[in-house]
Amino acid sequence: MTEEKSLNFIEEIVENDLSSGKYASIVTRFPPEPNGYLHIGHAKSICLNFGLALKYGGKTNLRFDDTNPVTEETEYVESIKDDIRWLGFKWANEFYASDYFDQLYEFAVKLIKKGLAYVDDSTSEEIAELKGTPTTSGKESPYRNRSVEENLKLYEEMKAGKFKDGEKVLRAKVDMAHVNMLMRDPIIYRIKHAHHHRTGDTWCIYPMYDFAHGQSDAIEKVSHSICTLEFVPHRDLYNWLIEKLEIYPSKQYEFARLNMTYTMMSKRKLLQLVNEKIVSGWDDPRMPTLVGARRRGYTPEAFRDFCDRIGVAKRDNLIDISLLEFCLREHLNKIALRRMVVFDPVKVVITNFPEGRTEMLPSENNPEDTNSGIRELPFSRVLFIEKDDFMENPAKKYFRLAPGQMVRLKSAYIIKCKNVVKDSAGNITELHCTYLPESKSGSDTSGLHVKGTIHWVNALTALPIEARLYDRLFTAEDMSAIEGDFKEHINPDSLKIQQVYAEPSLANASTGQSFQFLRMGYFCLDKDSSSEQLVFNRTVTLRDTWAKSVK
């Protein structure tokens, strides 16, 4: 059997609840607010919530927490659904907090009737003033002791649109002296004469998060309501409302959100990058959004593996982005077809190869996958190789091409450098080489062992393509620690565009398809491609131990 993997603290809770018979099966939910695109941090939550239900035989609802019409849009709803599907998860139900507005209204009425909620006419400032501070207790509002009848009437008038935005709020009557600020008579309904993306203009009062989230959980009979650490103080209120409303007792558990090096997860700041056109959009391949990562060439398999590896705990964390890249490379290595592309070409003339002749040479599509087959590469007298793959005065342990030295051309022949041609300025323009006909790949009888193998393309048939080379968007390791304007820490070199030369088979690539450009990295075809110009995004470089040792 496979090794027993240790459980995270939430799995432990679930297993205990299941074995004790507290629940026959579990219900979780993923509750995004449709006011932005999902990012990598959400992926952790999605994998956790859906993963739990999958592992323990339960179900997961997708529920949009759409209680603030001012910031929410249908565009976001669609993108969120897309991203979850892309990650590979299926929700049992698609729900909206706005589906429950009628019921939520009735819940509030019930609270009023129990004498546990009141309409407050205080201004926002007055409410804040009376709220106290974390270290000093609050004071009661002068409107706190209105009669049930008056509250009922006022609340109904709020709903009917009799008041302007901010003129009145409905507050739960808890305890203004509570050590937990959230328990100091929290606002549960506010007036917003705003168009809602689903309910239109039906409502002009909307519940606050605390009066929607737990209630929605209860309505759906969510057994384990899993959220991030910043909601810990809300748990008191969550439980208080469930108790007073006498509804299904969902339980809230909190875990530490994902933070990653050189990355920023704040939806507000990401929106800023989009609005200020610092990036091309939510799906800019440099964005930590799921759409961005997808366009960049990240795979759902890599994300799921990553989420599995980072674990779930309650301490703040800052995950090294190299772990994500490791997961990515591991997956891409298995699935990406190999192709040869020369980025910075220097011309190689094979002086003993007949002019006008083209030979087709087979090359494996992926050495890690024997089922991936081969493709044919044209080889003739004039080729391009990478400038970096030649050194006139080779460094020690450099085993690529140098004057008088031999190197293997991948899937082709061993060549030997005979002559270096330069222009008047001393720049290398051509390398004159000879090839060893008996060293042909697959039928090599030369008996020679060369240390280096390099990639190349046939000059005549080379396909010019655009390569977009991405680097991290931010320069600071811990973006949450920076003070001042985060935009001062944007990497000016996060995108470099280069015209490069590809083997002809790349003309058949389809959008989103991943390739390994030999020795250069993983790339995928971008949607910006046209028939005249193919565009490839660099997903991630290959590990490069040589570059490291040179440095």
Place this chain on the structure above:
RNA sequence: UGUCCGAUGGUGUAAUGGUAGCACAGAAGAUUUUGGUUCUUUUAGUCAGGGUUCGAAUCCUUGUCGGACAACCA
């Protein structure tokens, strides 16, 4: 100043009173028609003090450090 949450190699995460383990990152080597992959080996850790115990990363206590909390956001 208060309440709550947390603290294990560089980074994550296990060990649930009984050998501090795993992964990433780093280092060294082997293999390789990708300086990729793969395979070896290796560096490095329980926040501090006190207590309970035959035995403490784990329990108690004090302290230190980090985070959260004073939106009509979620």
